Structure formats: structure tokens, C-alpha cells
Amino acid sequence: MKNTSIFSRRWQKFKTLKRGYYSLIILLSLYILSFFLPLLINNKALIVKYEGNYYFPIVTGFVSGQVFGQDVPGEARYRELKSSFKEDLNSSNWVLLPPYPYSPFEDITYDGNKMYESPSSLHWLGTDNTGRDVFARLCYAFNISISFALILTIINYIVGILIGGAMGYYGGKFDLFFQRLIEVWSSLPMLFVIIIISSILKPSFFLLIGIYTLVNWISMTYLIRAEFYREKAKPYVAAALSMGQSNFKIMFKHILANSLVPIITYFPFSVVAGISALVGLDYLGFGLAPPTPSWGQMLDVGLSNISKWWMVFSPVSAQFFTLLAIVFIGEGVREAFDPKVYSRLR
């Protein structure tokens, strides 16, 4: 009961912090929206009415072009279908395309796609080195990047708080042992692990998260350990102890609440670090398998062809806006969640 009221108080406080609040709304809605990208940015039609029959390619999947009388080898080309229906004024056939009718995968293989087209009304951010639409890839990569970073950060936090908290709180042998373990662990050459694993398995989204967690939980653990160490020395812990509170309660109710500030301040950076990690891995070629859209891969192409400015501009600004939004949210959350009031007295 009390908890909810604290939470709602904080939420009310957060709402008053416009910058963070709006950033959260925008980012969250974009992120949720990005799960529906196949409906919004795709070259597959949503609905086709052809010769009296309705087709839902987006749901049913592959529909051969021959079904619609198209002379194409594989899947129907819905953009062309639409324009051909338009020419034929008499027919009752129609196509409903997604608002942005390009897929992140279609390249020069599709007739009409050209590489390195500069931004236009058709391709809002131009096309890349194999003729793929940059805007479409950017959006799909947004979803992947955020998901990657969020999952990674959350796992890191859970591990970090559990282990780091226990280390800081209990100290002694427990602390000592885990410190050694962490130190040994952190000397693992990351790139080697990835090379070895990728020679056996195909790098997938969750495999990468797994590998990254193996290495990344350490920094979080250190941060939280230091916080717990410091907080433990404070009188309220002693007070709680003397009142007979359980260790678990002290750790997660009192200390954690009081160490929230640095932990939450760190959160946006951790998310951002996750995004950057994926960008770096993709840039090096140890990330997600192609043709998965990714900012790192786009940046790589852009940097080796700097004259194609949109290839550099797009991933960098996407990263920038995402990051800025996350940081504003982080600031807002920090102010709202802080039990202390941030006001400067004079």
C-alpha cells in the first residue's frame, strides 16, 4: 500500500519534469511502434484485393507474384502491383501498402533500386552500398539496438545488484572471494571468446547478449559494491540492524533505495554503452549476421565512403537522438526517485 503511494508520488514528480517525461513518452512509443515495423515499413502489402479475392500477405507470408498475374520469379512485387492496378481504371483490384513501402533487405536485386541514391521523397534517407533503403534499415536497427541494450542492461543490473550488493554489504571473505573471481573473469579476452564461439555457433541476438553479459556484469557489480560499502557505514543501517531488520530487507529496502542515485544515473549510460557495444561489434564484423540491419554496419559503410554523407549522418543522428532521449529520461528519473529533495538552499 505504502509502496504504491511512494511510487505514484514519484511518478507524479516525474511527470512534472517535462523534458524527461516527454522523452520517455516519445522513446517508449517509438520503441513500441518499432515492434509493428513490418506493418509500417515493408514492401509486403497489407491487403490485396485481386479478382474478387482478398489476400493478406503480411499475415499469410509468401504469395507468389503469379497469383496476381505478375511475371516475377518469386514473391509478388506489391509496389508494382499497386501502380499497375492504378493504370487499369476499370478493375476493382486494389492494394494497401504499408505507409513506407520499402523493406530493409531489398537491394539492387529488385529492379529499380540503385545504390547510393541520395535522400529523396521515395527514399527518405537515401540508399546504401547495395541499394537498400537507409531509413527502413535505420528503423529496424533501432528496435534491435534498443532491445539489445535494454535486455543487456537489465540482466547486468540484476546480476550486479545481487552480487555487488552482497559483496558490499557482507564484506569479508565473501567479498574477497568474489573480488578474485571477478578479477579473473575480467581478464578474459572478449574478442577471443567471440571468435571462438562464432567459429562454432552462428552469432545470434541472444548469443551476443549472453557473451556481453559474461563480461559486462563486472563494471556494474563494482559500482554497486562501492555504493553498498559506503551506505553500510551510515547510521541508518546501524539503526535498522538494531531494530532487528533482516539483512535482506536492509540491503534491498534501505541501502538500495539510498544508493539509487548513482545506480539510476548510471542506467542511461549503461543502455547507451549497450548500444555502442553492438555498434562496435557490428563495425568489427563480430556482431549480428548480415543482412540484419544495424547501425554499426551502416556506419562502417558510411565511413568508408564519406562522400555519401547520409550514410554517416543517419546512424550517427539516430544514435544521438536515442541517446539524448535516454539521458533526459535518466535525469528525470533520478530527480523523481531521489528520496532527498533537490533544492539548493541559500
Next chain:
Amino acid sequence: MVNYFLRRILLMIPTFLGSTILVFTILQMAPGGPIEQMMLELQMGGNVVGEGGGGSSSNAIGGVSLPPKALKELERFYGFDKPIYQRYLSWLGVWPREIKHRDFSIPKGISSVEKRVGKVDGAIWKVDVSISNDNDLIVYEKSGEKSENWFSKIENSNEDGSLDAVVFQQEYSGILTGNLGKSYTYLKPVTEVMKPRFKISLFFGLTGIFLSYLICIPLGIKKALNHGSAFDFGSSVLIFMAYSIPGWALGGVLLVLFGGGSFFDVFPLGGFRSPSEIWDTLSPIQKVFDQIHHMILPIIAWSIGSFATLTVLMKNSLLENLSQDYVRTAFAKGLKENRVIWYHAMRNSLIPIASGIGHLLGVVIAGSYFIERMFNIDGFGRMAYEAILSRDYPVTLGFLVIVVLIRLLGNIISDFVLAIVDPRIRFK
């Protein structure tokens, strides 16, 4: 306190052993080691995947596989003929390391064989190997004395009664004696390979850290004091813009813009400093200028990413302290604002930043592969990355030893700094 840190230092030993064992084992698992590379060389004689295919025209042979004798020689050279624990122990320096080998065979019924083993003092060095009664081989110098350097053992006895033997030198030489082995790619002792590169990365890293602290701390303070103002917002946008551009990407753009190849000729096109034939002719003052001239772009690229983290850390930390009770008390006591902020609050808000130094040190040493590649600087990070890709185990291990040591020390330093600046923390 002294006890605590003494103990911490002693505790580095198990950690060090643990991590080196871990890494040593993992290295052996990575596919494509030096022998496999050698096989490949035999097979292909160089092939490059490019758009238009390869196109060299030499008389190189190709398509042959490694003969067993050569394979044995290679395995012996790289020490792969020994079990992994022995290799690890001799890498540590507590197990004898065989350093030179000469194969020879002993015909049946002959008890002493002369073998040329190399050169000593400019002359050819020969030894006599004789078989003792219990089939041990003893090596004698030409002077008749038992050799102190050379040992011999039987490897294989053939059907015709002759023996294949090897004469070798061994020594206790490893990481504990300061010998990190010899690089496979550079063909030089690892320490020699690492030293200049380490210096370069350290130089860069420290300059970068110094400059970022110099900028970020005042900026963070200013942002905290003007929290919520237009300045705060504007500078946030700026530093995050900087943060979201990867440093190496920015470096690449800067090089094209200001390197003089395409647009403005303001800075040199990469390199740590001028090529040595120019560098050697410069006066000390010119050297300083030359160095700075070369370092401006890489330092910008290097430190641009750390601006955001440090500044925000500083800002938040100061903000937090400003709302603490003791600041309230100080104000209530009627202290001047400047004194409260600059003396009381500042001291505490520097704690998290100060404690980060230890970790940062580790990061610095590891160097930045991306930036070093972009600017063609032969630094520590690039060395390690290349060593990993070319499976140069001694360099990879050497790099890790340094990084692990520095990280361990860094952690201790962090805690030490924390203990000094924050009187509330007690290490027992």
C-alpha cells in the same frame, strides 16, 4: 589500513594465476594457430578476396600439405609438442623451457656422435654426444667437459637400430624472470614489442585523461550550479552529440577534412609524430610542436567519448551533495555560498570521480584500437588487436599480463583513493 592494502597486494597473486591460466587455456582453443597458418601459407601463397579477385603472378608452388617432419619441427618450435600444463609452467618460468633444438641420428653401435650446434664467439660450435650405459645421452664440449648448455635425449629408436635424438638447450625463463617469450609475428622478444607501443598509448591516454578532467570537472560544476538552465540543456545536447559520434568515426572525418589530402592542410595525416628521418633532425622545441601538431586530432577523437560520462558524473555528484543535510547546515550556519560549494560540497562530490581513476587507468593502457588504426599510430591497442587476429599468443598473453596487473593495481588504487577522500569508508 596498511594491513588491508598489504593483503590486497598479496591477493593479486591468486588472481594473477587464475586469469593467466584461464586465458592461456582459451588461447589454445581458438582456431587458426601459427601452425595452421603455416599450413595455409603452403597451400595458397597468399590470397586476397577482392571484388575482382586476386591477381599475383609468381612461380609460387601451391596446393601441398605439410610434411610430417616439418610439422614436428614447427610444433617443437612453438612448444606445442608439450602438454598444456608444461607450456603454462614454462611460460611462468618454473618449468625448463627448451630454447634451441638440433636433430640428429645415432647409427647403430656407435657410442659418440659429433654434432654442430651453431656458433659461439664467432666460431662454429660443435659438441660430442655419447651414450651412457643406461641409454642416457650426455653432451660433452670439445674441451672434454660436460656441457653446461646442451642436453640431449633420445626421441625415437628406429627399426634398423639407429636412434633419432635431439640436442637442446633449456633454461628457466618465463614471466617470473621477466621473459614474456618471443612474438610470432614480430620475431622479437615480447617485451621489446610492447615497450614502445605501451609508451605511446600511455602518453595518449594520460594526456587524454588530463584534458578531459580539465574540461569536464569545471563543466560539470557549472552545469550543476545552473541546473535546469538553458546552458545546462545546451551543453547536455552538445556533449551527448559528441558522445553519440564514435570517436574513431569523428577521427576519420577530421582526418579527411584537415589532413590536407582533400580539403584543408592543417594537420598531418596520422602518425604518432613525424617519421624518424625528419624527427631526428628537429630541435627540441620543434619536437614539442611536432608532437602536439600530430596529437591534436587523435586526442580529440580519443577523449570526445569520455566527456559526457565525466561531465554528467561530476554534475550529478555535486547536485546530490548540494542537497545533503550538511550543506543545509553549513548554509544555516551562515557560511558563504562559495565556501560551502567549493570547499564542503566539492570535496565530497569529487569522490566518485576520483575513485574512477583506477579503472580509467586500465582503459588507458588497453589503448584504443579504433583510434590507433584510424590515425596510423602504432599503439598498444592496435598491437593487441592484431595479435589476437594473427594468433600471436606470446604478445596476446603479454598484453593481458600487463592489463591484468594494471587493472588489479588500479582497483587497489581506487579503493585507496576512496579511503583517503571519503573518511566514512573504512577498509579493514
Next chain:
Amino acid sequence: MKNYILTLFLILLFSCGGDSKKDSNLSQKKNNISNKDSQTSAEDGGYGFEKIAKNLGFDTYEWNEKVDKTFFGDPKAVKGGKLNYIHSLFPRTMRVLGQNSSQVLNSRTIMSLCYEGLLGQHPATLEFTPRLASHWKISKDKTTFEFRINPDARWWDGMPVTSDDVIATWDLRMDETILSPAEQITYGKFERPIAKSKYIVSVKAKSVNWRNFLYFSTMVLHPNHILKDLDGTAFLEEYAFSVIPGTGPYIIEDKNIKNQESYTLERRLDYWNADSPFNKYKYNFDKIKVSVVKDNDALQFEKFKKGEQDIYNVQRSRRWVEETDFRATKKGWIKKQRVYSEKPAGTSGYYFNMRQWPFNDKRIRYAFCYLYDRQKMNKEMYYNEYGMMNSLYSGSVYENKDNKPFEYNPTEAKKLLKEAGYLERDSNGWLVHSETGKILSFEIVIQKTSAYMVTPVQQMLKEYGIDMQIKFMDYNTMIKNVNARNFNVCLLAYSGLIYPNPEGSLRSTLADQNDNNNVWGFKSDRVDNLLDEYDICFDQKRRVEIIREIDGIFSDVHPIAFSISRNYSRMMWWDKFGYPDWMFSRYVGEYWDALYYWWYDEDKDSELKESIESGKSLPLKPIDMKYWPNYLAKNS
């Protein structure tokens, strides 16, 4: 003090103009080579041997002013100047043999410029020409070769070249402790050479093979008087980053080796063979500086544009088409040309693993090739810069012109896929086998850098329901997998040889073994027979026929989807050099020929400098330089 400053000033003043003054920037001392050997008789290879050579059965190549003067450099060439070149790697060692030495950079610079073999090859006809040896003799059974070393030949240190040097070099190459098994495989085909006299050396090959003479006669020599005190290990260590004396026209002094940074070759003033017609107009630069920019082509290109490097070879068509039209090229200060030649194009494309499903089925391989629309990729992505490869020996005389050129043909592909049992497509659009229910799906392993070449192919195949999964690996891991035959299809490019050697990649017995070049698992009895014949065939015409037949059989089996080929090199250079009419030699055709045949042209350089100062344009050159194609058309 005043005097001191004055001297310094003068030194500075003079050293500024140093580049243009002939020989003035070379610091080395001249060795005295006047001590001619008068002891050795003509019969033993001493002076006068050339008169009796014919009677002794020795052969040589006579300089033919009319035919040859065009191909061994240009009479307009002058000595002097400096060439700056940037490479992407520093040599892993300065040795040209032994551990880690098999790098292209070593062979193009150090090996070709500091050392010599017994014989050279005519750049246009590939006939053998005298080098360290002036005469040679091949026994009737084609296994024993004799060479007569030129008594004038000298090492850097002034010592004469003798038969012992050949033997010592062979010994060194056969020493396992130099950790270079390739040497032992190549030279293990011979018995130990024998010194017949001071200048005549003979060697016997263990088997009959026309290639043996080529291998032995082009083996570069090292001096016996140094090797005799070294064993393999000591050689590896002492000469890792210090250059063992050679006989060649250039020298690399230790002080000019800046490890991982640069090394400078200096032209020797006392090169023993400088006045020979074969060398007279070659080796013109006083200094050749090779600097290193690791793994960063963009920076290398910037350095070229800034003038820190003199020549630049453009690898990617995009750069060539889109990024080479900057001010300096438009003004003609930097020249750019596509230089055509007859260099072997090599073999590149998608190598199928015929040992396992799905590419054990010829129909699937053919279908892949029909669907792989390389023309479209060439048009859409490579600016039509390339030709199509249809042979293992594309563009050379060995190419079988009857090979079926695979072009985009979906009808045929669909027919084949149907025949192979892939009739239906599932809801994701993938082809499903009618009996097994298996999706036609396989994996391709590539390096990140080739992703842009592969993803369009992936889309092309997807269109027809074939699922090609891309997996990135680093180079070592990728090759390891290929060598363990643990792959479906991979993208490889093998460089071509002037004399094809299909043994390693097509021999049936190698198909079931790992770690060799029979990547695809090719087996054919007919090809095996032809290979046997090829090795002992000394008739070049017949050899061409054999290889053509092999190429035809190979093309029918089609274990590879050939990609694109290029028979020119894209060259850019600052317009301050002179060069022969043909620019690069017929069979090398690449930029490193500039090191041997080009020269620094003082007048051009000053004109260039003037033009840059005043913004004046220099005449432009046509993009295509087709000396060799025209030559071929004229002479065949």
C-alpha cells in the same frame, strides 16, 4: 662558430637540391670490383667461356637489340630521384626466405631488388635470360641442369659469386630449422647441387618435370661466405631485421630499416651487372621508400592525394569511379589510367563443397550459377568495370573458349531445381524438397569485408526460394573451416600463376583429404591422367592443350560459381615520372613494376610544381592504356 653555422647553411642549401642531382644522395662507398679472376680457365667457367659454351652444349639468350630493347626498360630512362610508396603492412621479417618471409611485399621489393637468381625471365616472351648465370645446359633426360655463373658477379661486399653460393643456398633452404616447409617441398625435388668448378654448378632433379628448371633457375641466392657460419636458427635470428648481402641492384642498410614504420632501398653504385643491356634502363630510382599505413586504405589514399606517396593502386571500383575526380586529377597533376596486361586473372567466386548436400548435386550448382546475376551486380554496383570469368584461367591462353558462360537464366534454374525435387515453396517463400521436406538452405562463411558482395547474391537466391545464410568469421577461422571441409559454400579468390598448376586443386586423391587446395572436392579420372601428362610435358603447345581440356572438364562439373574478373590495374600517380610505353610488363601488369621500370623525370617534376603553383592544367591521358592487348593483336 660562425664558420660552423655557415657550413650548416651550405649543407642545408645543397641538400635541398640533392634529389635532382644524379647519385648525389646516395651515401654508400663504391666497392672495388676490378680484381678480375684470371685463375680459372675458360673450361671451368672463367673468362672466355662464352666462346666455347656452344661446343660444351651450353645455351644462353643472346641480346637482340631489335626485339628486346623495347622490353627491358626505356632508353630515355635516367637514374636518380626517389619513389615513395605506402604499403598496408610492414614485412614480418626482412629475410626473403625462412619463417614468415612468404609475403608479397618481401618478394616484390626486397627479393626482386636486392637479390638475384641464376636466370631471369624475358618480360614479354618468358624465355630464360642470363642473370647471375650466363649459360645453362639441360641434359637429354631433362633431369640434370648445369649453370655457368658469370665471373663478374659480385655480392655487396665485393666477394665473387661462386658455385658454393648455390650449394649453400640450397642447404639453407633444405634446413628444417628455418621453419619454412614450402622451401623443403620445392627444393627437395632436387639432389644437393654439385660444384663442377668455381663457376659451374650442376643439379639433378629427382623426377622429370618441366617446372623443375624454372624453380631452380629462379631461386634467389644468398652468400656462402656468410651462410657457412650459420645454421637455420641463427639465420632466422640474425637476419630477421637486417638484410643479408645480395647481388641485386639495391641495398637496404640497417639504418634505413625503421621497424613497423618504413624501410628505404638505395640503388647501389657498384651493382656488378648495371651495364648489361638487360638492366641498363631498369632500376632507375636512387631511393625507394616503402612506408606503412596498416589496415587503413582511406588514410593511404589521403596520403597519396597529399603527395606523401607517389603512386596509388585503386582496388575498389567505387573509389575509381567516384573518388578519383578531384582537383589534382582534373588538372592533370595526378594521372590515372587503367593499364591492361596479360597478368593471370586468378580464380575467384563461390566455391561449392561438392562433398555434401546440397552442392553434391550438379543441378543445384548449375541453378546457383544461373541465379547468380553477376552482370547485374557489375552494372549496379561495380560501374561495369569488370568482365565475367568463365574459366579457371580467365583471360590467358589457357582458357578454354568453349566453356559455357553462365548468365542469369531463371527459367533454366527453375527447371533444374524442379528436377532436383524442389517443387513447392513454403509460407516463408523457401523451396521445399518434395520428398524429404527439407528447405533448400545452406550457409556461406565470409569475412566482414566481403559482405557487400554477398548480400545481393543472398537476395537474388531468396527471390527464388533459396536460403543462403551469411556467417561472418575472421580470416583464420574461416580458412580453418574451409580446410576442415566444414562449409557449404565459401567466397575465395586465388591468385593466378603464369604457368598454371592445377595439381593441388584438382587431383582426385586430394579431394578426400583436408588442408589442401582441392577445396571443392573435385574428382575426375581424365583430369588425373592429364595432370600426369602435364608434369612431364616439355612442349608448351601441348601443355596449353592439356590445360584447356582440363578447364573444359572442370567447367562442366562446375564446382564454382565464377564471379568477375579484371585484366587491368587501376593506377594513379603524380605526374613526375617517366615510364616505358607499356608502363607495366606484360605478365606482371601491376603497380610494383613501377619500382623496376619507371624513372624520376626532373623536367616533368618541375613542370608539375609550376603547374600546381600557378593552377595550370597539364594534358590529360586517356583512361585506357591498352599496349599489351594491341601488341597481342598485332603479333598473333
